[in-house]
Amino acid sequence: MINEQLSAYLDGEASPQETDNLIAALKRDADLRDAFSRQHWLRHALREARPVQPDAGFSARVLARLDEQPAEQQALEQTHTNVVSIPRGDKPARAARRWQRPTAGLAIAASVVGALVLVGNPLTQVDDTAPSGEAALAFTQPANLQTAGVGSSQQVASASQAARVPPPDHWAVSDPALEDQLNGYLLEHDGVARGYGLSSATPTSLVRVATYGTGQ
Amino acid sequence: MKRLLPLIFIVATCGAQAEGDDWLTKASQAVRTSNYRGVLVYLRAGQVDTLRIVHRYQDGNERERLVSLSGEPREIIRDNGVVTCVLPNRQVVLVARHSIGNIFSNVADLVADGLQDNYDVRELGDERLADRACWVVVVEPKDEFRYGYRLLIDKQTNLPLKLEVMRDTQILEQMMFTNIEFPETISDASLQPTFDTRSFRWIKHQAAESSATAGQAVESEWRAGKLPAGFRMAESGWRRVGGGGMARQLLFTDGIATVSAFIATVSSKPFVGSTTMGAVNAFGREVGNKQITVVGEVPEATVRFIAEHLEQRPVSAAAKP
Numbered sequence: 001m002i003n004e005q006l007s008a009y010l011d012g013e014a015s016p017q018e019t020d021n022l023i024a025a026l027k028r029d030a031d032l033r034d035a036f037s038r039q040h041w042l043r044h045a046l047r048e049a050r051p052v053q054p055d056a057g058f059s060a061r062v063l064a065r066l067d068e069q070p071a072e073q074q075a076l077e078q079t080h081t082n083v084v085s086i087p088r089g090d091k092p093a094r095a096a097r098r099w100q101r102p103t104a105g106l107a108i109a110a111s112v113v114g115a116l117v118l119v120g121n122p123l124t125q126v127d128d129t130a131p132s133g134e135a136a137l138a139f140t141q142p143a144n145l146q147t148a149g150v151g152s153s154q155q156v157a158s159a160s161q162a163a164r165v166p167p168p169d170h171w172a173v174s175d176p177a178l179e180d181q182l183n184g185y186l187l188e189h190d191g192v193a194r195g196y197g198l199s200s201a202t203p204t205s206l207v208r209v210a211t212y213g214t215g216q
Numbered sequence: 217m218k219r220l221l222p223l224i225f226i227v228a229t230c231g232a233q234a235e236g237d238d239w240l241t242k243a244s245q246a247v248r249t250s251n252y253r254g255v256l257v258y259l260r261a262g263q264v265d266t267l268r269i270v271h272r273y274q275d276g277n278e279r280e281r282l283v284s285l286s287g288e289p290r291e292i293i294r295d296n297g298v299v300t301c302v303l304p305n306r307q308v309v310l311v312a313r314h315s316i317g318n319i320f321s322n323v324a325d326l327v328a329d330g331l332q333d334n335y336d337v338r339e340l341g342d343e344r345l346a347d348r349a350c351w352v353v354v355v356e357p358k359d360e361f362r363y364g365y366r367l368l369i370d371k372q373t374n375l376p377l378k379l380e381v382m383r384d385t386q387i388l389e390q391m392m393f394t395n396i397e398f399p400e401t402i403s404d405a406s407l408q409p410t411f412d413t414r415s416f417r418w419i420k421h422q423a424a425e426s427s428a429t430a431g432q433a434v435e436s437e438w439r440a441g442k443l444p445a446g447f448r449m450a451e452s453g454w455r456r457v458g459g460g461g462m463a464r465q466l467l468f469t470d471g472i473a474t475v476s477a478f479i480a481t482v483s484s485k486p487f488v489g490s491t492t493m494g495a496v497n498a499f500g501r502e503v504g505n506k507q508i509t510v511v512g513e514v515p516e517a518t519v520r521f522i523a524e525h526l527e528q529r530p531v532s533a534a535a536k537p
Contacts (some may be wrong), residue, residue, distance in 0.1 A: 197474050201246040211287065
């Protein structure tokens with residue numbers, strides 16, 4: 001559980017309560033501090049897109065910093081310190097930041113067709129009725145009726161296939177129909193390939209599907 | 217003695233190779249037949265995603281659930297050959313079925329004939345990850361038609377806890393568990409989706425069909441006139457495409473990497489050229505009224521090569537080996 005809170009924290013998705021819990025856990029758990037250092041370093045290294053050596057003293061500095069402050073002030077102040085650089089905030093705030101990025105135009109276009117991975121792809125058949133017992137799905141929570149503010153497909157102005165430098169979780173195309181088609185082909189490929197080669201030894205294919213378009 | 221030395225070297229080399237291959241075979245079995253749950257981090261250039269994964273193997277059935285912990289909420293459930301994707305923000309459920317048959321028989325294909333001609337598979341000591349001792353196994357390509365891989369394989373369970381996909385010395389993708397546990401049993405409840413999907417739109421993928429059941433009048437067959445060294449065709453089938461059309465799918469593998477070629481009737485906007493998504497590449501070309509699209513987790517040179525060497529032959533000629 002605490003590791004999930006740590007991941008959520010580093011992704012900026014931890015609630016204030018989870019943040020407080022995590023800070024308390026960091027103070028008493030050396031292994032967790034190591035995990036924190038490792039994950040923070042991974043994120044930093046990849047975002048910088050250049051080799052970065054792990055900072056062995058990072059967790060120690062975090063701990064020292066925590067020890068300097070009264071517990072009730074820590075959660076608030078962590079959001080402003082450059083030492084820890086712990087993101088914080090609720091999901092809507094994070095989503096808003098995402099849409100403000102310079103690539104938002106491309107992201108909007110991609111999200112309309114891409115975030116669904118396969119909706120409308122050329123390999124699908126639409127069935128608007130819920131299946132009778134298929135996949136044996138149980139229902140443990142009310143539906144999340146949120147919809148992302150992604151605009152309409154009319155915002156996708158270009159149907160050209162000119163390649164762009166995309167986020168690593170999107171095809172480098174600007175044609176929504178083509179993106180759909182490639183996603184469909186990729187899922188079909190992964191489904192069949194799972195019995196062969198390295199695809200059979202790692203959960204790569206499902207992870208790709210689960211994270212498609214999440215970085216927009 | 218001098219004449220014996222090369223032979224000793226060859227025997228020693230083959231022995232080491234077999235050991236490396238054995239790790240991969242064990243890893244492939246472990247990923248299907250183990251009970252495990254944990255948090256997995258997926259790293260690509262400048263982007264990190266975290267997922268919770270639960271996997272159960274019980275009474276010969278494999279069931280798995282992935283929940284995205286960052287970005288858009290998403291849940292994916294695999295029940296043997298049926299993959300169900302729940303996309304709550306869109307209120308959509310996608311169901312894909314694949315006729316996997318006895319999928320475990322295919323695991324043997326991991327160690328394909330000639331694998332040693334195209335990869336060096338070596339075990340390079342050990343490392344710790346997620347508080348567990350792991351073997352380090354490196355799969356090094358011998359040409360530009362395939363990626364390299366570095367795996368950390370749990371010593372106790374043989375489950376791969378980390379995978380790096382590499383091109384030369386550049387890491388294209390990483391997938392690693394930041395924590396993992398191996399419970400004796402996993403409850404049904406932990407494999408159920410979080411969301412109430414009753415009001416969602418359900419979209420079903422057509423299962424693979426043989427050419428006979430697809431009702432196609434097959435007068436000609438597609439095949440690769442030439443393939444990158446080590447690749448061979450492993451499967452061939454049909455997929456139903458939008459509007460009732462069909463696409464032919466050919467799966468190629470070199471024992472490690474896999475590539476699919478799709479052949480369908482060309483659309484009004486054909487896909488010509490190459491595109492990429494992380495470590496995955498695609499290449500498209502038109503041949504007559506057919507659109508060829510080749511997709512796989514291989515370098516661009518490989519999808520291009522396969523696409524450019526697909527050809528149509530009369531079915532009688534294609535049937536001959």
